[in-house]
Amino acid sequence: MFRHVTRTVAIFTSLGLALTACSGEPQDLPEPPVSASDSVAENASPAPDAEPSYTDVSADRFEVDPLAYAFFGAASSERGCVVPTREDAQNGPAFGCKIELDVPETALADLGYPAEGNVATAVRYDPVIGFYTFSSKTDPFAMDAPQLNPGERVTLTDFTFTRVDDETLIVERGLSKITIKDGEIVQENPDPNREDAAVTSAAEGTRCGTVTSTEGPDRAVIALKKDTDCVAAMEVVNDYTSPNPTGGAATSTSLDWTAPNGWECARGHHPPGQPWNNINTRPVCKGDAGSVVIIEEDLL
Incomplete structure (x- = not known):
């Protein structure tokens, strides 16, 4: 089964100071003057590389x-x-x-x-x-x-x-x-083992959460759109995948379901490398606050 990893593909292609005394008693000597160049040298640090501008x-x-x-x-x-x-x-x-x-x-x-x-x-x-x-x-x-x-x-x-x-x-x-x-x-690319992130403005590709099941493998919930509210999305997904979704479970082969808040869930995401058919199209839940797909962890 396809598992994406990050990779590279080749394609085409001291400073010493001498002190002297005029008598046996110790003398307080004036501090040596500090030159401007000495001051600069002490405080100088490598300049950071400038960010390229486009x-x-x-x-x-x-x-x-x-x-x-x-x-x-x-x-x-x-x-x-x-x-x-x-x-x-x-x-x-x-x-x-x-x-x-x-x-x-x-x-x-x-x-x-x-x-x-x-x-x-x-x-x-x-x-x-x-x-x-x-x-x-x-x-x-x-x-x-x-x-x-x-x-x-x-x-x-x-x-x-x-x-x-x-x-x-x-x-x-x-x-x-x-x-x-x-x-x-x-x-x-995103780490296949990335952690859940309960954020309200997620970047596309963020893992919003996990759907656990006693009948099969855990599934990841991944943001399909930028600024997706993962907290709101997971509330919908947890209801959608529960044994008794609000309003009743989806009955069609496309797994259509509408949440009380207006979010809609149905088959809608086709993972790259999977045969094109209805069964291989994973459920997507979307609403005003974003869009997420529910997908097996081994397809991340």
Whole structure:
């Protein structure tokens, strides 16, 4: 079973003082003068490295279609990214960055299709596991698109892209970050063993809590949206998964249920790497204060 871990993938690629006395009695001597240079030397400390500054640019520049943002890559190992303008849009594109390998040995993707060689050709994202590599022959760039220039930064539908230099692109969202630099990919994703966090404004990917069961394995409750109220979400989830939910248990195969406070729960999250069917779609509870998925711990 797929289990994501953080990894790096190679892809393309004393001061002495002499005192003298005129008599046998000790003499009080004046303090030696302190020069400005001595004072500076005593108080000097290494200057911290300055934080790099970037120019934030408008997302409008990258809107190539009503449903898509896109930019071409500037690095040899990163060929560009596509982002949906609205994640709830029907038939819109999924997030993806195209990568190109240039190494003697094949770099295996986290997910993909053996029939295609399982070569890491793209970067994708899931709120639960973060950024992952994927094997696909699909080219998302059947369109004209601008470049994100070195020193520029842009946020497109909650993904923040920073072009550090010609060979370095950083992509961030929620608790996750990926750096594509000089032929390498460095993934920094949430710890699969992260602890519960009872916070009222959680980052995407935060573990809000745990659902325990006497009939099966424990399940994690993960925030799918930024600023999710984990406390409110867990109240809903605990009611939804209890033996006797308020108003009665869900009876449909989609597990639809509405909480007294208006939150709605139903199947709605498909974990990467799982076959596409109704059973493999995990329950999601969402309301005005956020959205969470209830998912097995071995899928974190």
